[in-house]
Amino acid sequence: MQQLQSLHSAPIWVFFEKICAIPHPSKHEDQLRNWIINWAAEKNISCIKDKKGNLILKKPASIGFESKTGVILQCHLDMVPQKNNDKSHDFLTDPITTIIDGEWLRADNTTLGADNGIGMASCLAILDDDTLQHGPIEVLMTSDEETGMVGAFALETNQLEGKILINTDSEQEGELYVGCAGGINVNVLLPYEKMEPDITDGAFEITISGLKGGHSGVDINLGRANAVKELATVLNNLDATPFLISSFTGGSLRNAIPREAKAVIVCDPQYKNSIETVINTLQISLSDKYKETDSQLTLSIQACDLPSSMLTHHSHDDLLNAISLCENGIVAMDDNFPNVVETSSNLGVIKQQSDPNNQFFIQVLVRSQIEEDKLQHANLLAEHFKKYSGRVTLEGNYPGWKPNKDSTVYSVMDTQYQTLFGAKPKAMVIHAGLECGLFCNKYPDWDMISCGPTIKFPHSPDEKVEIASVDKYWSLLKATLQAID
The missing domain is CATH 3.40.630.10 (Zn peptidases)
Incomplete structure (x- = not known):
């Protein structure tokens, strides 16, 4: 320097x-x-x-x-x-x-x-x-x-x-x-129930990485991939294969667009080839979708050790629905300033906590130039997560x-x-x-x-x-x- x-x-x-x-x-x-x-x-x-x-x-x-x-x-x-x-x-x-x-x-x-x-x-x-x-x-x-x-x-x-x-x-x-x-944090504790896998089950770690990420405010309009949201979409595309999630983590800061996320899934080993085929197909699809914004995007799958537990079917569905249906990105543009976002949300963090509290911690940062719109959108997100038994708190509100x-x-x-x-x-x-x-x-x-x-x-x-x-x-x-x- x-x-x-x-x-x-x-x-x-x-x-x-x-x-x-x-x-x-x-x-x-x-x-x-x-x-x-x-x-x-x-x-x-x-x-x-x-x-x-x-x-x-x-x-x-x-x-x-x-x-x-x-x-x-x-x-x-x-x-x-x-x-x-x-x-x-x-x-x-x-x-x-x-x-x-x-x-x-x-x-x-x-x-x-x-x-x-x-x-x-x-x-x-x-x-x-x-x-x-x-x-x-x-x-x-x-x-x-x-x-x-x-x-x-x-x-x-x-x-x-x-x-x-x-x-x-x-x-x-x-x-x-x-x-x-201004901004406000939507903090969610999403409880889950778990059960033990069969000893004959196999486990696979699915990872999305190589994303650009960036500032969840000034970069939210660049069309970049959110690793947490995209991984949930990937798992939804495996619906033809019977599997259950064991773990799901991604992102690290509420004010940064998540660059990496990973999940461990459990299923019968006979589905290994079909899952790998879908993952490879989705890699091509995602690479094409984000070729302009996230050219280094990588979707990978590899076998891993069988975990001691996995989510129940109900908890599995609740988790995927809670993430997939969570509004993320631009909500509204500012009519008074060209190319300026007025209201947005960023699903920035998901962390998994286990015994004694089996729950996922999810954090969404809502931003808006308009105080009423900020609070309204935060409350809509809160109601969304409550549908899946999430315990929601709105914190860190700043004008x-x-x-x-x-x-x-x-x-x-x-x-x-x-x-x-x-x-x-x-x-x-x-x-x-x-x-x-x-x-x-x-x-x-x-x-x-x-x-x-x-x-x-x-x-x-x-x-x-x-x-x-x-x-x-x-x-x-x-x-x-x-x-x-």
Whole structure:
């Protein structure tokens, strides 16, 4: 990454390299947090850690800018830990290995952490540079954003003095975000009954892998395969063969499109050839269906050890129906912003729990720009799972961020963008959860905007950041801070 430090945005790359070297997956940000606290102390920068691990750093205004409006730069400390199945990597101990790939920076078969590491690096670079001109600056670094915006929920109302907030968690250069979707988790415990297989039975593990996955908000409109849903479809296509499911697992995060899923089924060994024939046929069909979006999709079957139990017929049917008939993907598009999803759902996780609680844990994340639609769809999903005896809780509800047509910071940033680059940026609403939605409730007078460089495929091992876009983002951020009155 050192060769990037000759670019205009070198201050960002210096800090991003350090961020990549320090493990900081969600709920394990302590190493990075402590490094920032120590760095701030060395730089004589005020740094406060609140009870939920949020950091607030403060930098006085430049000489002559003391009367300017105070600005809060905001980012989150954690990153999504995802890796390809064949990659050996421990997110709690191993640094992120970065690779310059043409015009992009990516990681070695893991998430890169550009979401929100580039934004975090830019905040630190602003604090570090005494040559920049700006009014009073506060930097808010929230904890545990990716698993439920924990730090933002816990932020107290009297901790910050600025009136303008610039969120650095957007992922498309040339777009200024003025609103975002809210979200809610539909958590399901689906009980099952089990029985023992016959000792003459055979068992087979069916796996779907090699999918792109991605962010369950910004990538939900790309038509990518959901491994959990597709595996359920595969099993439904085996209906000519008498079999029962022993296990079914897939996905790992509610806010990531599942890339892998697997099931173990039990049946009479005489059906081995017919099952393999169907699986091979479905591999061809799925490869053709997703040739544009998931070209590495693999559907495989192999014999495995006979498990000690399998689902009863009733539980088997309930599980497949619950998954197959669960609405997943785009629910509605936004009429006010072209190509923006308004409401969606992502069946992100299924895990199996056994003795003493025989149940599947299923998690669906519902997103929407419209609060009523979000809750309505979450309740429809809840009713769906209840038909199969699921115990449903709706948790982690966070609000969306309604666009402010009279935003001063938008006007300033729009003007600076046109001055710098000779083009007008797009005003956008993002179909993802930004912490701005929560800040609206705690600091209703804040004038907010979100911007960032171009980051593709966050929350997946394909994550990458466009190097040139970081230069433009850095120029825009500095010019905006200087221009704010």
